[in-house]
Amino acid sequence: MTDAEATPGLATLTRPDHAAARDLVAAGIDSGALVTVVGRCTVEYEGRAASTLGPGERHVMLKPDGAALVHTDEGQQPVNWQPPDCDHEATLAEDRLLVESHRETPAEHLRVHFESLLHVGTYPLTDERDLALEGTEADLRERILNEPALVESGFVPLATERQTPAGAVDLFGEDRDERTVVVELKRRRAGPDAVGQLGRYVDAVERDLHAETEVRGILVAPSVTDRARRLLAERGLEFVALSPPGGRER
């Protein structure tokens, strides 16, 4: 262990033997540290799907909340993983480090067999986790509530997340002629799925109110794809171009 006194729980081993690695990984898991293992390994997964991964050098991260990540040198996404709330375990199998992570409901199991080890580390991390994010769909909704005319002159918002038999409507209101308006919000360019959502909500509200007057449906997004625009036209739905504040997306 390096500098253990300066930061209790912080420990690293470079090119350790498998037994020493097993001991450190197990200690790190027990102590609630974030544990990393870098080395040549194979990976097996079985659960919602099943996979095998042949030998290669990878970076394995075990989080104290039970998440596990296997990263190769490429890609933003891990090549294999386990979600939070799994149980991690480090053992020796045929004198080699074996890292496993398991959960029930659904039953899922991840096994990482190490052939050789470049590095093992245990890092006791504390974090307040107070990410402040802007440019979301919620920000777009606030923008409209502050200035409803951005949708159209005379638009009056009456409710957000209004429940219908088809789900919650992002924004529900009336136009200047008191016609019911259902608004679906997207923080980025909208495709066919967004039109499908809006259509379901409009149908559900029409049925719910068994309205005499037509219910209008408006998709609010920075832009729409051609196919989405065609689908909107087919269903008599409308589009208003509007971006959330904060981002650079247009």
Added chain:
Amino acid sequence: MTDAEATPGLATLTRPDHAAARDLVAAGIDSGALVTVVGRCTVEYEGRAASTLGPGERHVMLKPDGAALVHTDEGQQPVNWQPPDCDHEATLAEDRLLVESHRETPAEHLRVHFESLLHVGTYPLTDERDLALEGTEADLRERILNEPALVESGFVPLATERQTPAGAVDLFGEDRDERTVVVELKRRRAGPDAVGQLGRYVDAVERDLHAETEVRGILVAPSVTDRARRLLAERGLEFVALSPPGGRER
């Protein structure tokens, strides 16, 4: 550097000073290594959206393909990140390590300001990345192509990924009475979106063939939600329960 001769490019520093950390991170980026920095930091992001993250201890990974990940002690997903093909940079700002990652199209910038450092590592990784995965939607499709009666007796598949004005149909064929059948596949329990997809494809095929006879639409999935089942009924669409091979999902 530890054991540099045994594995060229492998280097680690525990509780380094910021200048030494900057040099090692920069060298790791230049050499095409996977670089990790663990320490107390703040994070700023601006691009498709914008975010700030106050001080906390995190694990930062810089991949040689240009991806960057900032992980806290919780969650499967990184709290901040950059996708592959970004340019990484390590500098000193007011004598503290500053790690940045940037790309154009869309313009996105990530800044990690370190207050203190627990560990820095550079790991030269090679990987063939030959993940063999089963239990996917493609496997479900193969299962049906091998035994079309799993959909229904007399079903004849004619094409996969058949193009329509509404997009590609997962599976296209005929029933025993030579009626056109459009099949939408889902590897797991299907919800309202899946019904919307199937409906769009059925509409598009009906229009495309301006068929005299009705076009049937069948959703094939392990199960459906109640709301999806209702939507299927409303649109005269059908459901067949079938799971992909390989997984444990039911």
Added chain:
DNA sequence: GTATAGATCTCGTAA
């Protein structure tokens, strides 16, 4: 490059 949909999606929230 854009568009479309899959994913062991993950994640939060509401019923």
Added chain:
DNA sequence: TTACGAGGTCTATAC
């Protein structure tokens, strides 16, 4: 627990 939809989704594939 399940369902539903957002996400800086990411990723692969077709256009």
